[in-house]
Amino acid sequence: MNHLLPLLVAAPLLGAGLLIACGRRLPRVAAESFGCAVSAGTAALAIWLCLNSSPPLTEWVGAWTPRNGTSVGIVLVGDGPGLGMSALASLLTLASLAYSWHYFDEPPRRHAGSYPALMLLFQGGMCGFAITGDLFNAFVFFELMSAAAYALTGYRVEEAKAVQGALAFGVINSLGAYAMLMGIALLYARTGELALTHIGRGLDTHGGPDALTLAAFVLVLTGLLVKAAAVPFHFWLPDAHAVAPTPVCMLLSGVMVEFGVYGVWRVYGTVFSGPGGIPAADLERALTVLGILTGAVGALMCWYQRHVKRLLACSTIAHVGLFLVGVGSLLPEADDGVALYLLGHAGVKAALFACTGLLLDRFGSVDEHALHGRGRPLRGVAVMFVLGGLALAGMPPFGISLGKAVTEEALGGPLTVVYVLVSAVTGGAVLRVAARVFYGLGPQPRVGSACETTGAGEEPETRHRLSRIPDTMRAVPALLLAGSLAVGVVPGFARIVARSVNEAGSGGALTSAHWTAAGVLLGLVSTALALALAALAVTRPELLGARPWTLPLRRLQSGHIGDYVAWVLLGTTLLGALALPGILTG
Amino acid sequence: MDDPLIVVVLLLVAAAATAAVAVRDPVRQALVLAVLGVCLALLFTVTQAPDVGLSQLAVGSAVTPLLIMLSVRKVRRRQQDGKEKER
């Protein structure tokens, strides 16, 4: 069975190759159906392998099975988290392809296969990154998913915003990837190995951590955190996610950004967690500080957006902050919670983007103020949007709520407050949009400030403005929400997730994840807070409107590539400073 | 380091890279990048990496600068068209 692991990568890539080879003659429907079939097949394979991943599968590509404990090949690790992430990525790819099926804007002439092919390449890159156990190989697949994502983000080249956002995305992420490659070179210099476990062992035999270990750690994490959009590496994300075509946004926000967090968890756990790596206290400090910062900045930015896609993108930043706090605690229970949270978040966020896409295609705008009350006829979409907002705020029994509850219980203390506040603000912002757009509540806001991006004047992504919404585009968000709900309510699912996460990491500790009274209560509290915030914002707009002290924060989001590069460098320094104390004393 | 040749080439590479950043005009930057490509190819050859040197020579000193030149040509042509239209 472990021979089938590489197929998770090979199948989508081969599908893309065939699509391009035959795409010039293929009618559009055939090309898109083929794309859906390939991604569905890969998803099925990923799920099947995932169900059989205990004990974890390992596969040496090219049959370079180690002799005397060493090998020259590349190892693939099919454990629960890796296969789970590839299953999630494949399912979301399938959802986005289904969402764009037939209705998405005309493909370029004689290139009917190019859009599904790019999606499949994206999927292949994500699956490869999820299952690889080799650091350089991880870098390669990281680049693959980035390259596909840049192209997909700029897909609508006639939109001025789209090409600008895609370039910022491309430049910043490439820079992050090169930083990561520098880090890999440093690790290779020290240990002479590339497989994750071997690097970890090599660091341990060398003795305690020193400046080289710290630099390698900081550089590798820079690449991953740029992808995860942790503050201050996050500036590219609102620009890119707000302008990418909606089905691509579903993938970017739903799973690609989360791959950064997954990468941090994987790399720290297998490379830097030994005595020769970075002491646990340092990682905890670094990730907790960055996580709280990310959560706070993301939530604030999210609240003050009127461009709905940008608002959702900022809420992704906020939630990534919470993931980082959870992962940074290094507690096995928190890992379980984050895994569940991530699964639930992917479904909800993708569904919310899908609903926003429907607004765009129907009304040619994603501006909260301009759309005031115009969404009334879309009753089904309204219900889904509200449910999405509530789920984002942490309402039980959605998967997000369960994951959050488990993590909160593990973390305890003040970090719980951060969790509740951030989810309340992001959920509240979504609910505010729902109330204004779909129900026309409250007065139509008039205030606008000079430094903000409005969502008006966007082009629909479909060929024409939709007069009625096709069933596929409506079914996809509904199914995604149902999936997110299932994460929370299907009995035994949480236990399976917890077991496979613990088996792969967490030092063999076995924990169980389930609903508790305290968790439900916290979820209800954050939901109530979100509802209150939304109600207040709708009825008394001036009360929670833009404050002068938030202006500098919003001005930082300048759309200028040079600024973003400067912030990346500062972030690297910050990360180094946060992880420094343990190196100095140890 | 016993090989003074490597030191010289390394310094050449550093100088070329600095120049590639310092030159602000993209056309001249493309030329400097081509020089940087040749210097890197030289460095790779003296550090016993002929494969990489060959690759760098073909890509770094031919393809990349060519792509940059073509982009500049497109952008400039566009801007000239724009100016003529304004007149």
Added chain:
Amino acid sequence: MTVLPYLVAVWIFLTGCYGLATSRNLIHAVGCLAVCQSATYVLLLAVGYRAGATAPVYSDIKPGSRPVVDPVVQALTLTDIVVGATVTALLLSLVMQISKRHGTVDPDELRELRG
């Protein structure tokens, strides 16, 4: 002296970053990104170098007769060079589209996507 090659790589990387941050022309910025990338090649090959060794190609030397430099880093660098060029092409095509849609390639003049 034994750290000079590493320091050169670091210098190239930081110079590239500086150029990227202060660039007034997006085409120039993409060129600076290519400079950043060449830093990774220099670092990788410097790590794999072995004093007094020869290239790891056995078409004209007898196996085992002389020490060879590390072939792994060379393989990594080799593929990366070609890939770097194509990613540069991808970014340059975005720049061309920006020039069409915004009428400028000066990052200071791009006035959308703020706040």
Added chain:
Amino acid sequence: MTRRLRMIVLALGGAGLAALFVAACFGMPGFGGDRHPYGDRAVHASLARRTANTISSVNFDQRAFDTLGEMSILFTSVLGTVVLLRQTRDEKRGRPQPQEVALPVRRYALVVLPVALVSGLYVIAHGQLSPGGGFQGGVVAATALHLLYLGADYRALERIRPIGVFEVGDALSASAYLVTGLAGVLAGTAFLANTLLPYGTFNTLSSGGTVPLLNAAIGMEVACAIVILLARFLDQAVEIEEDNGKR
């Protein structure tokens, strides 16, 4: 953000990163050191499989999965460039005027073209033996083809460069690489396993098992990819114009 603030942030970040890097450099093993465990194993494995060029063995056998990823990045970037530089609705195609090229340049280009093309193919074919291989040879061959732009003119180049064929070739060679890999799975060994073909005689063209096959696939892929890239860029720089009616 003002220019001044950006410079402050940049200076802070750059200084921190520089300090980190320099400290790390002094912790590195000295330049030219003798400890390369992975490299030594790779050399050993390459000789055991009778591949004279160790680097080709690493690229196309030991770490062929990396090369699969790199090839896919190449494929993705080319596809992305094709999509991004497509002719949009507000653009039209202009006919470029043939430009006068000096006769010596023209003759030189036409003489060098076949030489460069053949040397590109030679470099691909000898990838497992001598320095070179699919990546380098592909670039050389693709660039050589564009000498025709100098030697004749743009129209001649367009005639011998039917872009559709190259796009199909690009996709097919990528698929060929994958199919070679999948053959290993079907044969029951492993993905990209180099156990199907005999390893041949050391230092001959047919040595190395599947290495020459994968090498050829990469050579074709790279050549097609670079041709398409240059074609798209030339297209933009020479042919595609904005429709004067709009904007």
